[in-house]
Amino acid sequence: MNNVKKILIADDEPDILEILQFNLETEGFEVFIAKNGNEAIEAAKKHLPDLIILDVMMPYKNGIEVCNLLRLQPAFKETLIVFLSALSDEITEVKGLETGADDYLTKPISPKILITKINALFRRLNKKVSTIIQLGDLEIDREKYIIRNKGDEIVLARKEFELLSLLAGKPGKVFLRQEILNQIWGTEVIVGDRTIDVHIRKIRQKLNLDCISTVKGVGYKFEL
Amino acid sequence: MNNVKKILIADDEPDILEILQFNLETEGFEVFIAKNGNEAIEAAKKHLPDLIILDVMMPYKNGIEVCNLLRLQPAFKETLIVFLSALSDEITEVKGLETGADDYLTKPISPKILITKINALFRRLNKKVSTIIQLGDLEIDREKYIIRNKGDEIVLARKEFELLSLLAGKPGKVFLRQEILNQIWGTEVIVGDRTIDVHIRKIRQKLNLDCISTVKGVGYKFEL
DNA sequence: TTATTGCTTAACAATTTGATAATACAAATT
């Protein structure tokens, strides 16, 4: 999820494929292409793209059929799917959205608009995903303010939660004390260094899990 | 929601206003018009339209500003907002969609396309708004403003209802006090923090059900 | 108008959280 996004484009018009591929690759995406519905499904299974752009009118299987088939499989439950179609064929649009597409684009579309829309979709996805952090037996739900260790719910006070959440957000990274102070307490409040220790201790105690290690003279980091 | 749909059109070009108004009225909508951003906001508050069509380029306040301002108020959270702009001004489109518009149309637009798009939007809206929330023994009917616990009807005052409805809309999610204030009271009214507590208390009391929990220093959440 | 209901606030109680000091401990350095 942190590397290059993969995009699969399925369209039966070679020109469109080429234009889109060029523009998306220029933008830094990894692009795969398919010339019809069957190829699209095959390619999707093979490459597990983050986003699939489906032309609605295609030989063998049209875009809506492809979308339906893919959505049946767990692997593609979360994949972004966008339809592409000539003119705003209203009926198709409705069907497309019912099918579980994430967006619907009409041809002709300027590459620039396409790219901004795609970026917007990824941004939206990231927001949804980023609320829960999963690390081994540990689960941090930022939206629900809940921490679970092997399913057991653990109650942390606010600062404790924020601190753990910060550290766990980048496992392995050593957070300097100063960094922690800035992130959790802000630059306006001034608290002593011992305060951090105390909170760290409480977290360790409550979690009863050896996951925060001290880097003497530097700071703390979360691991495993 | 079951009667004639009200549509507000805001555009500084009289010709456009007239054409759109004529076509939409012919189609059976009730139409209001505004010639600039300020008028649009005023008219929106007065008529509470189901759909607002905003020209992007307008005197005093442009469409995006208008949209932003309206979206801040609870009354317009669900209102459909559509932008209208000369040619596909890409940058504007991106901003518009980020602002929380429901669609984006480019001039010139044929009345027929406009109407089909509008109908599509209303159709989609009707589907989205599931008026009844079921959670265990609890049943919340947003349309009828009724709450039932094991079939027994419970009468909540409006704010109480809205508050419960908000929390129950995303069980488990912690709603920050600020979030609650924005959603229920809007950004214009300013009420004290204790107000929320009191309403929460009344809900707990009336429901006689342990379903709203406090997350100290953060907010409240609904669960089970 | 009067009565009723709902919304907001003030005041105070109860609770929880956060910060610090004091002390103990551990590792590195001299």
Add this chain to the structure above:
DNA sequence: AATTTGTATTATCAAATTGTTAAGCAATAA
């Protein structure tokens, strides 16, 4: 080994947050 430096632990107190009640308006209905 003694010293220094840095962290862990614990207990305590202060501060922040929320719960509760009562009371005053405002809006609405009778």
